[in-house]
Amino acid sequence: MSPAPDLSGRIALVTGASRGIGYFTAKHLAAAGAHVIAVARTVGGLEELDDEIKAAGGQTTLVPLDLADMPGIDRLGGAIHERWGKLDILVANAGVLGTISPIGHVEAKTFDKVMTINVTSTWRLIRSVDPLLRLSDAGRAIVLSSNAAHTARAFWGPYAASKAAVETLTRSWADETKNMPLRVNAFDPGRTRTAMRAQAVPGEDPMTLPHPSEVAAKILPLASPGLTETGLIYQAQNDRFVAYQQPA
Template sequence: MNTYQATKNALNDKVILITGAGDGIGRVAALTYAEHGATVILLGRTTSKLEAVYDEIIALGGPKPAIVPMDLKGATKQNYRDLGATIEQQFGKLDGLLNNAGILGSLGPLEHFCASTFDNIMKVNVTAQAMITKYLFPALRKSPNASIIFTSSGVGRKGREFWGAYAISKFAVEGMMQTWACEVGKTNIRVNCINPGATRTAMRASAYPGEDRDKLATPEDLMATYLYLMSDDSVDVNGQSLDAQTK
């Protein structure tokens, strides 16, 4: 799917929520979806970053987006319930959910991880995504063809030393995606994962501070896969974990 070419109006009339939409892959996905006709809901921790993405979308002539400031580390069940209710009330449906937000924490041996770091990573990378998906399901059911995308990682498929709680959280994401996919079966909802691979983002830089960023793929380079899974061309794809970059 890395060479998929979406039509200009591939996402017309779709409403898509992106978590972690303020920068990195989430920002580029929001811009890309808007460029292809979607009304995007920008969810993230930093309001100023979301406002900047909002302005970019308006400048490129995309549908007017919505902004939802939310810190997933401190979000409550009521926050998620309110989010789902608001989307149903204001938009009537939800056609896409990109669970993109995540935190890396610190790298090192598992035996040296502190409990609070482990808890924070699991809350943002796993619990928050499960809760968002749960409370957005009523709105997703009202879409003719709804797509949920979770964000995976190579360290969530094969264990690697020193990746600690982040790797464990991505193994959990892969399992969560597969479980959701089995449960939705042949309904109007499909659930898949994308592994972005090594990408020029702030998270990657914190994990590999000495790496030459110019040799990495940019978020823009990955968008073919993100567009494919959100478009109706992927309505029969469910329970898959796709790589956004070819080897």
């Protein structure tokens, strides 16, 4: 991957920005010159992010929003259009784990929440900002995925299924826009020192895992105006793009 690009004057939207990979991605984007629209439910985390970005000379707009609020996602796209007239970068990072459990033991409300936040809200976000990204001279969309989408491990069913669905949405979107300046890719962060990872694997030593700041730094080249790849998945801990499996 190339070094961090110059994103001066570009508008970037990051979901799940109050902690973990989303928090540090927002910081890296702002440090590269982008104005960051930071979206999350947790106001305290957003305010901490705002303080850090502004202290470093960056710019941010905070949007406290629960991504289960679908009309709220629609309004977000309208507000961005009214204020900036376009969007240059989307980092669709927000997601929930649900429970690590046999499929037959997963409660209906847990399954519904995983699909609502991980899949439906991602689609709704794409729907809301796709026209704005098309108005950019070099729109860039990065959708967070997971190796769980491909391994289909026991007890990870709902989360794995949600990430497989997100990758398929991403791939379809990339194919629809491949002849446009818009570039759409998925990003697999791998094992990372986050609260979600601790929830999933509670016995693991977190100090053996990459810090989310390290992983977030690898998202920046995918936001570069010079990026040519689209419809691929970038595996952060292998430092490489991988093509989606093509149909026979």
